[in-house]
Amino acid sequence: MRPFAAPVSDAGRSALEQFAIDVEYYLTLTPRQLPSRYFYDALGSALFEAICRLPWYGITRAERDLLARRGQEILAHAEPVSTLVELGPGSGEKLATLIEAGLVPGRRLTVHLIDVSPAALDLASRTLAALEAPQSIDVVTHQAAYEAGLEAVARRRGTGRMLTLFLGSNIGNFDPPGADAFLRNVRAALAAGDTLLVGTDLVKPEPELQMAYDDPLGVTAAFNRNLLMRINRELGADFNINEFHHRAVWNAAESRVEMHLVAGSRQHVRIPAASLDVDFDAGDTIWTESSYKYRPDDVIAVLGRAGFRPMDQWIDEIDGFALTLVVAA
Ligand code: AVI
Numbered sequence: 637m638r639p640f641a642a643p644v645s646d647a648g649r650s651a652l653e654q655f656a657i658d659v660e661y662y663l664t665l666t667p668r669q670l671p672s673r674y675f676y677d678a679l680g681s682a683l684f685e686a687i688c689r690l691p692w693y694g695i696t697r698a699e700r701d702l703l704a705r706r707g708q709e710i711l712a713h714a715e716p717v718s719t720l721v722e723l724g725p726g727s728g729e730k731l732a733t734l735i736e737a738g739l740v741p742g743r744r745l746t747v748h749l750i751d752v753s754p755a756a757l758d759l760a761s762r763t764l765a766a767l768e769a770p771q772s773i774d775v776v777t778h779q780a781a782y783e784a785g786l787e788a789v790a791r792r793r794g795t796g797r798m799l800t801l802f803l804g805s806n807i808g809n810f811d812p813p814g815a816d817a818f819l820r821n822v823r824a825a826l827a828a829g830d831t832l833l834v835g836t837d838l839v840k841p842e843p844e845l846q847m848a849y850d851d852p853l854g855v856t857a858a859f860n861r862n863l864l865m866r867i868n869r870e871l872g873a874d875f876n877i878n879e880f881h882h883r884a885v886w887n888a889a890e891s892r893v894e895m896h897l898v899a900g901s902r903q904h905v906r907i908p909a910a911s912l913d914v915d916f917d918a919g920d921t922i923w924t925e926s927s928y929k930y931r932p933d934d935v936i937a938v939l940g941r942a943g944f945r946p947m948d949q950w951i952d953e954i955d956g957f958a959l960t961l962v963v964a965a
Contacts, residue, residue: 652870655674655870655871656909656910658670658671658674659867659871659910659912660910660911663910664914667923668920668923669922670922670923672809672895672924674863675863675924677862677866677870678755680862680863683858683859684859685726685727687855687859692844692848693856694837694956694957695804695805695837695955695957696804697955698952698954698955698957699803700729700730700733701952702950702957703733703737704733704736705737706959707736707738708738709738709950710948710950711737711740711799713831713947713948713961714799714961717797717798718744718795718798720734720746721748722747722802723750723786723802724751724803724806725756725757726759726760727756727763728761730801731747731763731764735764735767735773736768742772744772746776747773747776749761749777749778750782750785750786751777751779751780751785752779757777757778761775761777776789783818783821783822783825786826789825790826790827797830798827799830801833802822802832803835804835805835805837805927807835807836807928808892808926808928809926809927812928815938816941816942820942823942827964828965831963831964832944832961833959834959834962836930836935836957836960837929837930837956838931838932838956838957838958839891839929839931839956842886842888844956845886848893850882850883856882856884857881860882860924860925861877863897863924864877864880865877871909871910872907873907874905876903878900879899879903880899880922881898882897882898883921890928891930892928893926893927894923895926896921896922898921899921900918901918902916904916939960943964943965944962944964944965945962945963946960946961947962948960949961
């Protein structure tokens with residue numbers, strides 16, 4: 637599954653038209669799928685923020701701890717850094733943690749935030765404005781897909797080094813060819829000597845992964861099922877949400893947690909805006925997300941294939957998470 641790939645060019649289309657096209661395309665594949673990028677409407681984003689606070693989901697906690705403990709080292713490696721870029725800043729808290737932990741006092745910094753969501757850009761900008769000494773930080777927002785945003789940054793960057801952050805194990809939502817292609821595009825937008833910090837969740841015992849993606853409070857289940865709510869609301873569909881159940885499975889051979897929605901009974905679903913009718917039998921599934929889990933050396937290898945050289949790697953052994961710093965070769 638390639639959650640960030642669109643089946644056709646999206647030139648000139650509204651976001652809603654593209655959503656309808658994607659739903660029509662992915663729901664008629666075998667197996668049926670939906671791209672995970674559509675989880676993040678307002679409710680889905682709030683549910684994801686809640687997931688990040690769950691005790692069973694260690695990614696956010698581990699990453700924040702590493703950034704707080706190692707921030708100074710990370711920024712020292714990237715010196716002389718004048719530009720920070722974050723792809724998908726979320727609430728901006730991780731970036732704020734890094735800046736607080738390691739920014740040289742008095743240093744002026746330009747921070748570029750790239751996200752398709754204006755709400756995320758607004759929230760992250762406010763988080764940075766609340767930092768001590770915000771006057772030494774110029775924040776520029778780019779409401780854009782990651783690659784397009786990075787190209788815009790490359791066009792207007794000044795002299796000095798740039799450190800780009802791709803955190804939260806977002807790389808895990810790309811399949812291996814998608815991750816390779818994406819990281820190559822990131823490399824192409826950077827200059828030699830620029831650095832990239834990538835957060836990746838690591839392979840860990842299956843029961844831990846199971847709890848992280850099928851939590852006892854049912855927050856991840858709600859996050860998954862909300863995708864059908866979104867299709868009902870935005871595309872006028874009539875999914876019976878109560879009859880779709882969340883399933884998370886660890887696929888060891890592919891090194892990924894898969895999330896699926898499973899029909900509990902036979903259903904005929906109409907999706908008018910996608911000009912689509914779909915029949916489900918009890919037990920039929922829709923594959924909604926893959927979260928690839930890495931081994932520390934795999935992270936170095938995938939970044940190496942994209943044209944980066946390793947600088948350092950920090951591992952949180954408790955939650956099984958890695959921050960990897962590489963330099964554009
Ligand atoms: C955003 N992404 C890295 C999360 C993940 O872990 O794959 C999304 C998520 N899906 C279920 N829980 C969290």
